[in-house]
Amino acid sequence: MVSPRTVRNLKRELGRSALAKVGIALVVAVLLVAVLAPVLAPHHPLKQNLGESQLPPLGFSAVTNETTSEMVNGSIEVVQRERQVDASLSHPLGTDSLGRDMLSRIIYGARTSLLVGLLGTTLAVLIGVTVGLTAGYYGGKVDDGLMRVSDVMLAFPSLVLAIALIGLLGGASLRIPDPIVAAGVEPGMPPNIVLPGTVIVVVALVNWVWFARVARGEALSVRSEEYVKAARALGASDASIILRHVLPNSLTPILVLATIQIAAIILLESSLAYLGFSGANLSWGFDIAQGRQYLSTSWWIASLPGLAIVLAVVGINLVGDWLRDALDPGIEGEGGV
Amino acid sequence: MTDAGDPLVRVRDLRKYYVEGDSLLDRLLGRGSRSVKAVDGVSFDVRRGETLGVVGESGCGKSTTGETLLRLREATSGRVEFDGESVLDMDGDELTRFRRRAQIVFQDPFSSLDPRMTIGEILAEPLRIHGLPEDTGDGRSKSEYRRDRAKELLERVGLSANQVDRYPHEFSGGQRQRIGIARALALEPEFIVLDEPVSALDVSVQAQVLNLLDDLQEEYGLTYLFIAHDLSVVRHICDRVAVMYLGEIVELGPTDDLFDDPRHPYTRALLESVPRAKLSEQGRRVEALSGDVPSPRDPPSGCRFRTRCPLVIPPDDVDIDQRTYREVMDLRDRVESGDLNPDAVWDAVGDPGRADKPAFKRHLREELFDTDLDGENEDVVEKALDALAEGDGDRAAETLRERFESVCETTRPVLQERDHPAACHLYDQPVEPDAGRDEAEARAD
Amino acid sequence: MTDEILRVRGLSTRFFTEEGQVNAVEDVSFDVRNGEIYGIVGESGSGKSVTALSLIDLVDSPGRITAGEVWYRNADLAGEFRETRPEAVDGEFVDVRRLPEGVRRSLRGPAFSTVFQDPMSSLNPSLTVGEQIAEAVEVQRRARANPRRTRSRTQGYGLSNLIVDSVLPSRSYVSEESSERAVELLEQVGIPDPAERAEEYPHQFSGGMLQRAMIAQALAGEPDVLVADEPTTALDVTIQAQILTLLRDLQEREGMSVVMITHDLGVIARMCDRVGVMYAGEIVESGTLADVFENPVHPYTRGLLGSIPDLEDPAPRLQPIEGNVPSLLDSEMGDRCYFADRCPMAMEDCLTRIPEFAVSAGEPQGGVGSDLDGVDDAAGGGNGGAERGDDGTEHRARCVLAEREYDPERALPDGYFDPESAGPPRSADPERRREPEVNADD
Numbered sequence A: 001m002v003s004p005r006t007v008r009n010l011k012r013e014l015g016r017s018a019l020a021k022v023g024i025a026l027v028v029a030v031l032l033v034a035v036l037a038p039v040l041a042p043h044h045p046l047k048q049n050l051g052e053s054q055l056p057p058l059g060f061s062a063v064t065n066e067t068t069s070e071m072v073n074g075s076i077e078v079v080q081r082e083r084q085v086d087a088s089l090s091h092p093l094g095t096d097s098l099g100r101d102m103l104s105r106i107i108y109g110a111r112t113s114l115l116v117g118l119l120g121t122t123l124a125v126l127i128g129v130t131v132g133l134t135a136g137y138y139g140g141k142v143d144d145g146l147m148r149v150s151d152v153m154l155a156f157p158s159l160v161l162a163i164a165l166i167g168l169l170g171g172a173s174l175r176i177p178d179p180i181v182a183a184g185v186e187p188g189m190p191p192n193i194v195l196p197g198t199v200i201v202v203v204a205l206v207n208w209v210w211f212a213r214v215a216r217g218e219a220l221s222v223r224s225e226e227y228v229k230a231a232r233a234l235g236a237s238d239a240s241i242i243l244r245h246v247l248p249n250s251l252t253p254i255l256v257l258a259t260i261q262i263a264a265i266i267l268l269e270s271s272l273a274y275l276g277f278s279g280a281n282l283s284w285g286f287d288i289a290q291g292r293q294y295l296s297t298s299w300w301i302a303s304l305p306g307l308a309i310v311l312a313v314v315g316i317n318l319v320g321d322w323l324r325d326a327l328d329p330g331i332e333g334e335g336g337v
Numbered sequence B: 001m002t003d004a005g006d007p008l009v010r011v012r013d014l015r016k017y018y019v020e021g022d023s024l025l026d027r028l029l030g031r032g033s034r035s036v037k038a039v040d041g042v043s044f045d046v047r048r049g050e051t052l053g054v055v056g057e058s059g060c061g062k063s064t065t066g067e068t069l070l071r072l073r074e075a076t077s078g079r080v081e082f083d084g085e086s087v088l089d090m091d092g093d094e095l096t097r098f099r100r101r102a103q104i105v106f107q108d109p110f111s112s113l114d115p116r117m118t119i120g121e122i123l124a125e126p127l128r129i130h131g132l133p134e135d136t137g138d139g140r141s142k143s144e145y146r147r148d149r150a151k152e153l154l155e156r157v158g159l160s161a162n163q164v165d166r167y168p169h170e171f172s173g174g175q176r177q178r179i180g181i182a183r184a185l186a187l188e189p190e191f192i193v194l195d196e197p198v199s200a201l202d203v204s205v206q207a208q209v210l211n212l213l214d215d216l217q218e219e220y221g222l223t224y225l226f227i228a229h230d231l232s233v234v235r236h237i238c239d240r241v242a243v244m245y246l247g248e249i250v251e252l253g254p255t256d257d258l259f260d261d262p263r264h265p266y267t268r269a270l271l272e273s274v275p276r277a278k279l280s281e282q283g284r285r286v287e288a289l290s291g292d293v294p295s296p297r298d299p300p301s302g303c304r305f306r307t308r309c310p311l312v313i314p315p316d317d318v319d320i321d322q323r324t325y326r327e328v329m330d331l332r333d334r335v336e337s338g339d340l341n342p343d344a345v346w347d348a349v350g351d352p353g354r355a356d357k358p359a360f361k362r363h364l365r366e367e368l369f370d371t372d373l374d375g376e377n378e379d380v381v382e383k384a385l386d387a388l389a390e391g392d393g394d395r396a397a398e399t400l401r402e403r404f405e406s407v408c409e410t411t412r413p414v415l416q417e418r419d420h421p422a423a424c425h426l427y428d429q430p431v432e433p434d435a436g437r438d439e440a441e442a443r444a445d
Numbered sequence C: 001m002t003d004e005i006l007r008v009r010g011l012s013t014r015f016f017t018e019e020g021q022v023n024a025v026e027d028v029s030f031d032v033r034n035g036e037i038y039g040i041v042g043e044s045g046s047g048k049s050v051t052a053l054s055l056i057d058l059v060d061s062p063g064r065i066t067a068g069e070v071w072y073r074n075a076d077l078a079g080e081f082r083e084t085r086p087e088a089v090d091g092e093f094v095d096v097r098r099l100p101e102g103v104r105r106s107l108r109g110p111a112f113s114t115v116f117q118d119p120m121s122s123l124n125p126s127l128t129v130g131e132q133i134a135e136a137v138e139v140q141r142r143a144r145a146n147p148r149r150t151r152s153r154t155q156g157y158g159l160s161n162l163i164v165d166s167v168l169p170s171r172s173y174v175s176e177e178s179s180e181r182a183v184e185l186l187e188q189v190g191i192p193d194p195a196e197r198a199e200e201y202p203h204q205f206s207g208g209m210l211q212r213a214m215i216a217q218a219l220a221g222e223p224d225v226l227v228a229d230e231p232t233t234a235l236d237v238t239i240q241a242q243i244l245t246l247l248r249d250l251q252e253r254e255g256m257s258v259v260m261i262t263h264d265l266g267v268i269a270r271m272c273d274r275v276g277v278m279y280a281g282e283i284v285e286s287g288t289l290a291d292v293f294e295n296p297v298h299p300y301t302r303g304l305l306g307s308i309p310d311l312e313d314p315a316p317r318l319q320p321i322e323g324n325v326p327s328l329l330d331s332e333m334g335d336r337c338y339f340a341d342r343c344p345m346a347m348e349d350c351l352t353r354i355p356e357f358a359v360s361a362g363e364p365q366g367g368v369g370s371d372l373d374g375v376d377d378a379a380g381g382g383n384g385g386a387e388r389g390d391d392g393t394e395h396r397a398r399c400v401l402a403e404r405e406y407d408p409e410r411a412l413p414d415g416y417f418d419p420e421s422a423g424p425p426r427s428a429d430p431e432r433r434r435e436p437e438v439n440a441d442d
Helices: A004-016 A018-035 A102-138 A140-155 A158-169 A197-223 A226-233 A238-274 A284-294 A300-326 B024-028 B062-069 B092-101 B119-129 B142-156 B173-185 B203-220 B231-237 B255-260 B265-273 B322-336 B342-349 B357-368 B375-389 B393-404 B433-444 C048-055 C075-081 C101-107 C129-145 C159-167 C176-188 C207-219 C237-254 C265-271 C289-294 C299-307 C374-380
Strands: A061-072 A075-086 A174-177 A192-195 B007-020 B034-047 B051-055 B077-082 B102-105 B191-195 B223-228 B240-245 B248-254 C004-017 C020-033 C037-041 C063-073 C093-095 C112-115 C225-229 C257-262 C274-279 C282-288
Touching: A004 A018, A004 A300, A018 A102, A018 A300, A102 A140, A102 A192, A102 A197, A102 A238, A102 A284, A102 A300, A140 A197, A158 A197, A158 A238, A197 A238, A226 A238, A226 B102, A238 A284, A238 A300, A284 A300, B007 B062, B007 B223, B034 B051, B034 B062, B034 B223, B034 B240, B034 B248, B051 B062, B051 B231, B062 B191, B062 B223, B092 B102, B102 B173, B119 B142, B119 B173, B142 B173, B173 B203, B203 B231, B203 C299, B223 B231, B231 B255, B240 B255, B240 B265, B248 B255, B248 B265, B265 C237, B322 B357, B322 B375, B322 B393, B342 B357, B342 B375, B357 B375, B375 B393, C004 C048, C004 C257, C020 C037, C020 C048, C020 C063, C020 C257, C020 C274, C020 C282, C037 C048, C037 C265, C048 C063, C048 C225, C048 C257, C075 C093, C112 C207, C129 C176, C129 C207, C176 C207, C207 C237, C237 C257, C237 C265, C257 C265, C265 C289, C274 C289, C274 C299, C282 C289, C282 C299
Parallel strands: B051 B223, B051 B240, B102 B191, B191 B223, C037 C257, C037 C274, C112 C225, C225 C257
Antiparallel strands: A061 A075, A174 A192, B007 B034, B007 B077, B240 B248, C004 C020, C004 C063, C063 C093, C274 C282
């Protein structure tokens, strides 16, 4: 399906753009981190250690107000004392308020984000492309009907719609055994990958409309190409024309949109987690929400997951830009004059 | 039919109307829909082994005719018979079988091949769609068989078999058109609609493709419906030619007859207009048709060509020069369509009080008439202008119509029952308009 | 003796694309006489349209005119620049390409004007047809009032006017006279009810009417030379006939010269006095219509004429030119006659670059010779005003057959240029006849 010409364009565009290289590096890094989380994480991400709470990242130190109760002159008094806390080598990015290792949490958070981003986008693509291609290829009343539905969807703010849907569907999540842990490589790590099922379905339901719009537009233009007419003249069925001609020739913008939507969905998931609707307790958004109240004393609890989101989203968007430039339909397809 | 050669394709009174303004939004806004009569009752036969040309200018409905008779567009009404079977009634397996026997080649060599498929895949697709071969019979797998067939087809159309893995964009326009032809041949059809197959090609390449089409027809005994706008190409390749204008066939005949003795004024104008690539063409003054093709949304009554025709027939008792007649008709057209606004004329005269009728009439005459009227023609026009000056457009139109109405606008001419018919009132038409209809329909059955 | 209005010498235009250098126009020379219609005919990719653009200096990036002169006869300009820019002046002629940019620009309109193929995209859909023509008139009127100061074209239309105009859309910067002149022009090009049609927008016009409006716009500056680039290609044959008749009438009435660029030899035959045939960026044969149509020398010209089906007297079989139009990529062109690989009469002599020969005399012409950079010779001597042929013939061909008979003894073997056989070094992928990304022609 990928022509040598496409590969050539991808390479040429990659050679030309430093940003594309940065994007790919970021995305590959996030992917590796997510896949190898049990190996890379130094600690169990959920293990609490109140004795080591709010440790700052390496290179920083922090002052905490420690509240202790002491016997002073026979009565118990609450004493506030300022304490200098130094970073610990075993927690290079510090710990959160419950003493959980930030680095491990961010590494595991990448899994949630990517799973939701990839699966949510896949589901959105499936729904959106099916609807869009059908509407665009058949046109007329089918098109009218489907596109009105999508207009209605677009009229809702996505976050509000997502929260409403979660309220409607409940917050189920799936637990899948982690293959790395199951293989006995890192027995001390969480045995399951938590898949926030509802969130995935919801972000797909919120985002499919974009794919439907793009797919419809592409289908409309591909439909009028003479090779589609030729296929009909040869006796091909509508389904086979859509699958063999319309879909492959609509894929480029859908692919580009998908990369951008992965980033958007990661953000949406974080927002949901931040607002407490995610159902996952290992998520960048969830950590930001947790760290919010400690922002004045322990800035890293909220900022580091935030930085992770930024890096992932920027990386994915840069890859999207690269694909868009390289697969530009103006370059692809028609080669002759 | 006087000629031998039994028809492979019979088309009778085929119509294709497009409905405009029928979307949800239009209906919500209460906008009425209207139909565009792209093809409006065409009838012809394509005989086995011949090439029938369909020629006409853009928008005349020639491509729509080709696509409708292949069921690539649904006909509004009419009959199409292919080898005795009714094409428009086919479904399922019948239609699939029909698709194997009737194929099409398109105009645009750049849009007719899927850019993401290799030439091998494109040429194997017809076989794949029809599940062919049922059995290769020699141990080759189906996909091997299809690939070999693709190579065979490539060589047959003058390309090299080792180009089978290339993509369309690696070929020139002429080569791509050859691939399009190879695809149409893949199922060994009997009938191919060639929809402007050489229009997008340079002349030197066009000649190659025309020769190829000639060779293939001879080799496989193909029947062609050749749609084109280039009359030289049509003359070269076709056995018979149908000339279309605004959704109708206006003349049909054997190629040499039609080119040497064109009957319909439109055919004559077309032939006159073509620039010949010869020294004798230098400085030739062409009596060009005036005006544009009217809109198919609202075609003229009677003969559709009458608005541009240089030979409109005046009533028997009216003696009038053709140019003057055209001016009188234009005046009436403008009055009837509301195009002529008396207010604007008064303004131009500079007499908003509307007192100076002679000035009003003089102004209109200067604007509309280059020729001189005389006798009763003059009196009638004067009366009509009087009515206009009084603001009574209806009476003006009525006055003019009474004297000047032509058979060309009241009666739609039909093709006669003969070898070289022309739908024109200059050639014996049935006396009663209804009789003409009946006859045409009787012929259709 | 010099009745030319335009002398084009050694014009070369190249496009610098990612695929490589594209030689769209290569060393093209021709004259356009006062009041004649000069035809340039060629297939797609022959460089004819780029030649048109080069004439009027409208080649856009990545294209550039790399060499050549366009000598335009204008005694006033010649007088004005004789002292300051002697290299740009020769007799009554000025080399347009060596004039200052502002002057060059001011020549578009009163000196050169164009009509393009696609009238639909050449007019602004959001302005009325009348307005657009009136604007062209206004520009010329102001330019005349204040000659060759390009600023004058937009003078009097400052920021304040721009603001007022956007607030009050009815206000137009064209004057009453210009609007009246626009209606006159529309009438001249045969548009009925010109005053009313002037108020309409381009989409309300049919293709033929739009092309008439385009011509009216081109006439606004009363040009000396009208460059018509495929003016009837997008039109139906009956409408084409109208437009061709109109162009000829206008040309006769206004006494202007027309450069008619087309792929249609029929249009050339009807309209032109003299003609140049282009192939692969070069003019391969030129002469009077009779020379080229009745007595063609170059096998390409012969092939082209043999490819066209005859309307009156159809031959049983056409004689096409085999093969495909070459890409114009510099790296694939090679140092030989560009037509040799398709030529049925290619000889060993064709493996070097071929100069232009005068057909009767059989002598290489002027400074072109076998020296490919003949451009420089012509430029150096300042002989832009010189006659091209001294022997009086105008029939020239870039083909050895102009000076000697075809000799089967010296013919190249069959399949000499096939990639499989041991031919001259060619591109790695010679089957690939894809044209470069830049659309060299349309």
